[in-house]
Amino acid sequence: MTLHPGAWWLWALCLAAVATRTTNPLLLALVVAVAGYVAVSCREDTPWASAYGVFLKFGLVVLGIRVVLHILLGGVGGPTVLFTLPGIPLPEWANGIRLGGPVSAEGLVFALCQGLQLATLLCCVGAANALANAKRLLRSLPAALYEVSVAVVVALTVAPQLVASARAVRRARVLRGDAVRGVKAVRVLLVPVLEDAFERSLVLAAAMDSRGYGRTAGLPKRARVVTGVLVLGGLVGLCVGAYGLLDGSAPAVTGTPLLAVGAVCAVAGLWSGSRRVRRSRYRPDRWGPRELLIVASGLVAALATFLAPAALGGAALTPATVPLSAPALPLLPALGLLCAVAPVLAAGRSGRPTREET
Known part of the structure; x- marks a missing residue:
């Protein structure tokens, strides 16, 4: 496991x-x-x-x-x-x-x-x-963060996928008798690695489109606006509240009270946004x-x-x-x-x- x-x-x-x-x-x-x-x-x-x-x-x-x-x-x-x-x-x-x-x-x-x-x-x-x-x-992240998390995951997997592509291309060239190394090897591997990266991006785009990436789950525009306001207001409240706790000269209202209000708004926004995505988890x-x-x-x-x-x-x-x-x-x-x-x-x-x- x-x-x-x-x-x-x-x-x-x-x-x-x-x-x-x-x-x-x-x-x-x-x-x-x-x-x-x-x-x-x-x-x-x-x-x-x-x-x-x-x-x-x-x-x-x-x-x-x-x-x-x-x-x-x-x-x-x-x-x-x-x-x-x-x-x-x-x-x-x-x-x-x-x-x-x-x-x-x-x-x-x-x-x-x-x-x-x-x-x-x-x-x-x-x-x-x-x-x-x-x-x-x-798939372990909250449903409300699905779209943002997809973008983050795509960004995080770029480097590992490029490493895997470079290893596969280099192994294929070695099997063909091409043992070029150094700077010349980078020039030789650059084109096939970039081609493989473009192919992966097209496959990813097609997969995201077929799974309805960016759908709104039938929610009205007013509900989406309320969700955005709650999440954004909650993040602002968390930032200002954390600053108020760290700065001893800040007013008392900008500390723990604003931090608590920001946390409540953020949780409410995440709960409201989770209705946009309907998904099931396998294992x-x-x-x-x-x-x-x-x-x-x-x-x-x-x-x-x-x-x-x-x-x-x-x-x-x-x-x-x-x-x-x-x-x-x-x-x-x-x-x-x-x-x-x-x-x-x-x-x-x-x-x-x-x-x-x-």
Whole structure:
């Protein structure tokens, strides 16, 4: 029995939350290691199972781009100048931006930490794509969010489907005796992969049209307007209420009262919008103890990072780069991330057969 895809996404989002909280390279490397180990150990025999490797490579590219941009455009400076590039004068309206100039070790380390943070976020998303079936996740969402969720699922499946198409095309060319590699291989694979992507998009459009995507289920225009107003008003109330809770100087009415009103309006809008979609579920995915263990392990990692006191590693989450010093591994966040390896025990052995959803 396969695990609920929502559990994998919640687990990956918790790891991504840890990555957004810190720029410590040791902790970010630990997040990448945990996400990669779980993705490799728990992935199933699916076409998108190798998505993590692609996202990891893409993250390395992002890291390199961030460093190159810092070298060319500058940023955080420091006393330790490594080399100096020829400077290009800019007009007065571009004050604060430079092209070329001195490149310091402190600024380079800061750019590396920021690039590693972005790469870690991509690795967390790649782990979720490798472990979860986005199409199965679609049918678990509320009916009121059906159309929005379809768009999100289509966007999430683009990268895994492109990876599967590239692997299939490359395997076919190898069987024909074509073993081209490197940049030339990208040019050779580009056309057939894009052709396969267009074919998939046409098939998807036809399937969505045949299933009545965008139908209104006979609801009058007034009911649709009321649903939209409730959902939009509820979201605005939730945002303003959350801001009122976080800002101590805000009026009391913008805190908990507005947050509660927004939640009520959002729930009413979702309930009203659920009447637009009539659908049945075949063999619905259910939450069990293993799914709860996966989500709990991710929450432990996130809470250990966000609530870590200074004595247990909270002060080491954002190490200073001026002056340069070796970063220390935060104790409590690191222990929380080690708990995030628990899905390996919950998912059982890797490579087990899966039930394909079409």
